[in-house]
Amino acid sequence: MRKAAALLFALAALPSIAQERVILIRNATVLTITNGKIENGSVLIRGTKIAAVGKDIAAPANAQVIDATGKFVMPGIIDTHSHTAVEGSVNEISLPNTGMVRIGDVLTADDISAYRQLAGGTTTALVLHGSANSIGGQSQIAKWKWGHPVSEWLVQGAPRTIKFALGENPKSANFRPPEGTPRQYPATRMGVEEVIRKSFIDARDYMAEWDEYEAKRKRNEPAIPPRRDLLMETMADILRGNIDVHSHCYRSDEIMMLLNLSDEMGFKVRELQHVLEGFKVAKEIAAHGVGGGTFIDWWGYKAEAYDATPYNVALMVKNGVLTSVNSDSDELARHLNHDAAKSMKYGGLTEDEALRLCTINPAKQLRLDNRIGSIEVGKDADLAIWTAHPLSIYARVDTTMIEGEIVFDRQKDLQQREAMKREKDERLKKEADEAKKDKNGKKEKKDA
Amino acid sequence: MRPAAEVSMNLRRLVAVCLFLAAPAVFADAPGVYAITGGTVHPVSGPAIENGVVIIRDGLIEAVGKNDIALPRDATPIDVKGAHVYPGLIDAQTSLGFTAPAPRRGFGGGGGGGARRETEQTPEPAPDTLAIRTVKISDDDADARRATGVTTIITASAAGIFNGQSVVLNLGNGPIESRVIKSPASMQLSFNPRPAWTYPDSLMGVISYMRQTMMDAQQHQTARDIYERNPSGLRRPAENPSLEALRPVLARTLPVVFVADSEEMIRRAQVIAREFNLNYMIAGARQGYAMANELKNIPVLVSVRWPVAPSDENDRKDQPLRVIRFRQLAPTTPFALQKAGAQFALVSGAGKTGDFLPGIRKAIANGLSADDALRATTLAPARIFGFDRQLGTLERGKIANVVVSDKPIFDEKAKVTHVFVDGREIRLPRDDAKKAETAASPIDGTWNVTVRATQGSVAISVTLHAEDGQLTGTYTGDRGSGDIRGGTFDGTTFEFTISATAQNAAETTDWVFHGTLSGTTVQGNVNTTLGTFEFSGSKSR
Numbered sequence: 004m005r006k007a008a009a010l011l012f013a014l015a016a017l018p019s020i021a022q023e024r025v026i027l028i029r030n031a032t033v034l035t036i037t038n039g040k041i042e043n044g045s046v047l048i049r050g051t052k053i054a055a056v057g058k059d060i061a062a063p064a065n066a067q068v069i070d071a072t073g074k075f076v077m078p079g080i081i082d083t084h085s086h087t088a089v090e091g092s093v094n095e096i097s098l099p100n101t102g103m104v105r106i107g108d109v110l111t112a113d114d115i116s117a118y119r120q121l122a123g124g125t126t127t128a129l130v131l132h133g134s135a136n137s138i139g140g141q142s143q144i145a146k147w148k149w150g151h152p153v154s155e156w157l158v159q160g161a162p163r164t165i166k167f168a169l170g171e172n173p174k175s176a177n178f179r180p181p182e183g184t185p186r187q188y189p190a191t192r193m194g195v196e197e198v199i200r201k202s203f204i205d206a207r208d209y210m211a212e213w214d215e216y217e218a219k220r221k222r223n224e225p226a227i228p229p230r231r232d233l234l235m236e237t238m239a240d241i242l243r244g245n246i247d248v249h250s251h252c253y254r255s256d257e258i259m260m261l262l263n264l265s266d267e268m269g270f271k272v273r274e275l276q277h278v279l280e281g282f283k284v285a286k287e288i289a290a291h292g293v294g295g296g297t298f299i300d301w302w303g304y305k306a307e308a309y310d311a312t313p314y315n316v317a318l319m320v321k322n323g324v325l326t327s328v329n330s331d332s333d334e335l336a337r338h339l340n341h342d343a344a345k346s347m348k349y350g351g352l353t354e355d356e357a358l359r360l361c362t363i364n365p366a367k368q369l370r371l372d373n374r375i376g377s378i379e380v381g382k383d384a385d386l387a388i389w390t391a392h393p394l395s396i397y398a399r400v401d402t403t404m405i406e407g408e409i410v411f412d413r414q415k416d417l418q419q420r421e422a423m424k425r426e427k428d429e430r431l432k433k434e435a436d437e438a439k440k441d442k443n444g445k446k447e448k449k450d451a
Numbered sequence: 452m453r454p455a456a457e458v459s460m461n462l463r464r465l466v467a468v469c470l471f472l473a474a475p476a477v478f479a480d481a482p483g484v485y486a487i488t489g490g491t492v493h494p495v496s497g498p499a500i501e502n503g504v505v506i507i508r509d510g511l512i513e514a515v516g517k518n519d520i521a522l523p524r525d526a527t528p529i530d531v532k533g534a535h536v537y538p539g540l541i542d543a544q545t546s547l548g549f550t551a552p553a554p555r556r557g558f559g560g561g562g563g564g565g566a567r568r569e570t571e572q573t574p575e576p577a578p579d580t581l582a583i584r585t586v587k588i589s590d591d592d593a594d595a596r597r598a599t600g601v602t603t604i605i606t607a608s609a610a611g612i613f614n615g616q617s618v619v620l621n622l623g624n625g626p627i628e629s630r631v632i633k634s635p636a637s638m639q640l641s642f643n644p645r646p647a648w649t650y651p652d653s654l655m656g657v658i659s660y661m662r663q664t665m666m667d668a669q670q671h672q673t674a675r676d677i678y679e680r681n682p683s684g685l686r687r688p689a690e691n692p693s694l695e696a697l698r699p700v701l702a703r704t705l706p707v708v709f710v711a712d713s714e715e716m717i718r719r720a721q722v723i724a725r726e727f728n729l730n731y732m733i734a735g736a737r738q739g740y741a742m743a744n745e746l747k748n749i750p751v752l753v754s755v756r757w758p759v760a761p762s763d764e765n766d767r768k769d770q771p772l773r774v775i776r777f778r779q780l781a782p783t784t785p786f787a788l789q790k791a792g793a794q795f796a797l798v799s800g801a802g803k804t805g806d807f808l809p810g811i812r813k814a815i816a817n818g819l820s821a822d823d824a825l826r827a828t829t830l831a832p833a834r835i836f837g838f839d840r841q842l843g844t845l846e847r848g849k850i851a852n853v854v855v856s857d858k859p860i861f862d863e864k865a866k867v868t869h870v871f872v873d874g875r876e877i878r879l880p881r882d883d884a885k886k887a888e889t890a891a892s893p894i895d896g897t898w899n900v901t902v903r904a905t906q907g908s909v910a911i912s913v914t915l916h917a918e919d920g921q922l923t924g925t926y927t928g929d930r931g932s933g934d935i936r937g938g939t940f941d942g943t944t945f946e947f948t949i950s951a952t953a954q955n956a957a958e959t960t961d962w963v964f965h966g967t968l969s970g971t972t973v974q975g976n977v978n979t980t981l982g983t984f985e986f987s988g989s990k991s992r
Contacts, residue, residue: 090654090715091644091653091654091655091950091959091961092644092652092653092654092655092959092960092961092980093653093960094653094960094980095650095651095652095653095655095656095659096647096648096652096653096980097645097647097648097649097650097651097652097656098650101650101656103659103663104651104653104655104656104658104659105655105658105659106655108654108655108658108659108719108722109653109654109655109658109719111715112715113715113773115771115773132655135980140655152718153715153718154718180647180648181647181648181963181976181978181982181983182976182983184648187648224684225677225681225683225684225685226677226685227673227674227677227678227685227686227688228670228673228674229670230666230667230670231666231670232663233659233662233663233666423772426772426776427772427775430772430775430776430779431764431767431768431775433779434760434767434775434779435764435767438760438762438764
């Protein structure tokens, strides 16, 4: 799987399936992420997967050939902090722990922001619950399969994930309840920690209750099954390792609190989100095998975001933290390549290190690096073709594909804009005519 | 759910009602014998009969046929020459007879089993709430409905998540219990988040709440069954009438009506229905045109309260194509369902009484035939809810709900001239009385509202309409546009919720407006996730 030449031959072994999609992108600079840069390279796509990557791949007879001379091919960007395509509130704000709710239940295929992100080369996102409570709802890993029903956006077989949140937001500093509503617990960082610890203690009790019931049944003793509690099931699944924790955090003290608490209670934190003070405890984060997803140069928007630096990314990377840049924003999600590029200016990361920040590193944080995040044979054909090196401010996306299907095409987009403008004009004209007719009708009645 | 004491009180009330029904009822306006002649009879069960006859006796239809039927000597003749005779229309999903209760605040437990602190007088409906016990239909409301040809409604509260168990009611006179055709007719569920800080206050929370409640009902049923089989050695499971009320739902004997308008919401309802193997139908469904083929095996109650374009041309231009497309395609839903072979009814849903016939006409203008529209407001809903042996057509032996209109009933200029419910002729209000009935509420109209948020002023234009204590309408402005939700108006104070787009456009959050109306100004507070802000506004024009 390492050498491009070897990959080339793997292709010949693949059975040709009737009507399977075959696309050859050639003459491109291929940024594989995991195997360096291939000048004048090609990527062959069969069906939903990457079938070959290398220099001189001949076009199969049935292949659609995309000539990418002068262009760059890069894996689809992965954003580990998104709130795109959520219908209704991203926060179930009511309780300190709302682990029973699921973002996956309320995704909508109707959010144009998903399409706009495709135009910036972003193909996969971790869509998170908000940060209003210590333990928020379950998050959802999705691909922006624009034009498909939303059930197809959910990445099948992806790990289940949940949002934790520390600091100002869950202690209600930024979410004041309306007048007349009793103040929500917790109101301090201590309380946040207590909510998380208590939730796991409750989960252990809950699991013991079920174990007891199962044991009774095995002994053929009379027994009534306990209540299935969706919140406790979630907590138990975190303890069982079935749900990954992605935690919103800012300050180094609370980061350490969570890492210590995870050791104490026996759960695994997969990624620290925002983590603006990660640089202060980078070694400890790395020692715990925890990732960090952060902004490159956003800070100062609240008290706990004051002690920050754009060098955070580079410092975390250099201390061995699996680091990504993510968006928390529909807008930033459209150009995460820029944030990756800034890490070369602030802290001197290499081009390869910078590219990994928005590709293979977030893929690893999502535990999907066997499927996405790099251009390798056998991985999902989630790719973007850029007009220039994607770390350049002048680069634009020409084409984006997910699992081999072109989901954004700049030329087609321009044509569609015309067609949509025509449709809108026609529809508005129809309504204007109807409004006029109604007016006249009413006037006639009046006259009569 | 509800405290047990209250439920047992309701049971006592039910017993009293039953005793009352057992007593011989004497009504001043006892059903008589009528012969309706000269009109075109539309029996729905068969082709139209020119110059047909309908004979009504003692509340039932005695005969339907051509003018060669011998008229009974004791019949009061009613000559409706040139007019059209129909089975009374059925509006199979409405909240007529319910005022939306003020939303509760309190702490939510995890679904059905959780304890909750009640802080308000009016409890939210629960699975064991029976519409028949709380429905209150004023004479004016009944008059207004009957004037649109509707003689039967299926009604339930629109409040809360579990709206309770709906009732099929004839719009006759007399005590409510005597008008019931079927109770319960369905268990109705709506995706209504509760006010912020009360679980569940988000759509995803509502879905979890529904799921947990259904799971609790399963557990409750299992626990009760095991205990009742042999209580020895077992701790007695708690009684829970609310969960017990879901037993027929889990057994598929009581259908579930999910109120779901958009394609995504319909799919969410379907996911829950499949998860718990429910016998279900969809109400609302105005985006059904996008998935008609997928709906052909599920009864659909299409709300004909079609989305309305903003009156100002510039406001229309500002809207995205998606929104314009939805409101123009929504009225094609009935025809799309007809073509797909789906079983559907046309209903007023959350609409105003006066919207029903114009809404049906719009469906007809968008392809549905008048015959199919008639079927969708008579036989189809009767079949969907299983009372088609009693109502839905003009056939011998059926309940005599009959309406006469001077022109085909879905014609724009048609006027309902006679209404019979349970064989009694109902006098229709005079036109001027009807006008007073539909007179605008003082809150009706467009309001320019300014919210003083900490980040600066936010301008929003809200178009409101109040009816039966419910407030409906649309909003547009600095924080996006759409339909208002959860609106109530008691004559002075009002409440409604909008989905406000955050400044960075990354998310929408609920803004809950509480305000008071005085003359042409409104003021009050907006509760948001960012805090509570004041707002004020005035009526435009």
